[in-house]
Amino acid sequence: MLRVLVPADGSPNSQHGIRHVIGEFMKNHELEIHVLNVQPPFPRLVSDFTSRQDRREFHEEQAELALASVRQTLDAAGVPYTVHSEVGDKADCIVEAARRLQCDCIVMSTARKSSLVRLVENSVTNQVIERTTVPVEVIAGEPPSALERVGIPAGLGAGIAVLWMAAS
Numbered sequence: 001m002l003r004v005l006v007p008a009d010g011s012p013n014s015q016h017g018i019r020h021v022i023g024e025f026m027k028n029h030e031l032e033i034h035v036l037n038v039q040p041p042f043p044r045l046v047s048d049f050t051s052r053q054d055r056r057e058f059h060e061e062q063a064e065l066a067l068a069s070v071r072q073t074l075d076a077a078g079v080p081y082t083v084h085s086e087v088g089d090k091a092d093c094i095v096e097a098a099r100r101l102q103c104d105c106i107v108m109s110t111a112r113k114s115s116l117v118r119l120v121e122n123s124v125t126n127q128v129i130e131r132t133t134v135p136v137e138v139i140a141g142e143p144p145s146a147l148e149r150v151g152i153p154a155g156l157g158a159g160i161a162v163l164w165m166a167a168s
Contacts, residue, residue, distance in 0.1 A: 003032045005103040005134075007094050007124075010037075010066035013141030017109035018070050020139045022077045033081040034101050035070055037063040038093040059087050091127035098134045106136045 006021050008014040018035075025031045039059040041047075047055065063085035074081050084101075086093040098106050110125045129136050 001030050001032050003034065003101060003103045005034045005036055005098045005101060005106045007036045007038065007108055008067060008070045010069055013109045013111050015069065015073065016141045017107050017139045018073050021107055022079050025079045033079065034103065035067065035081050035083050036094060036097050037066050037085045038090045039063055039085065039087045041087050060085065090124045091131060094128050095132045098132055103134055106132065106134050107139060108136060109139045109141050111141045
């Protein structure tokens with residue numbers, strides 16, 4: 001049986017990975033699907049003034065909200081799955097869950113971005129690929145917006161120009 005871990009955050013891009021896994025399940029009903037949602041931890045300032053129980057309940061509620069559309073999609077397709085939710089660094093939690101669950105593959109959706117943006121940012125997808133020994137299948141999401149295609153590289157270029165002028 002092939003075990004697949006699918007990190008999902010409820011975004012439209014994460015639906016691409018879910019739909020891909022559904023398609024793979026239709027070809028191979030032996031697929032064991034594990035859906036993982038990772039919630040960011042609270043800052044220490046918040047943690048100091050809230051109970052552990054309240055924080056746990058909040059993270060559970062947020063995970064349920066994030067996974068509602070994923071569950072709906074999988075249920076509508078009649079695909080069996082197991083849901084996991086964790087709190088922590090996204091990349092670390094994904095890598096650790098894949099190891100703990102003995103997954104054979106991680107299927108991740110990612111936003112389409114320009115090469116320059118990918119070079120500058122340290123995406124969760126890139127971090128997972130660097131840290132895991134499990135094969136990672138990356139499913140392309142929605143095309144980047146006009147702002148992401150033009151605005152961010154232009155902003156970076158302007159920032160570099162300002163730094164260069166300040167150094168002169």
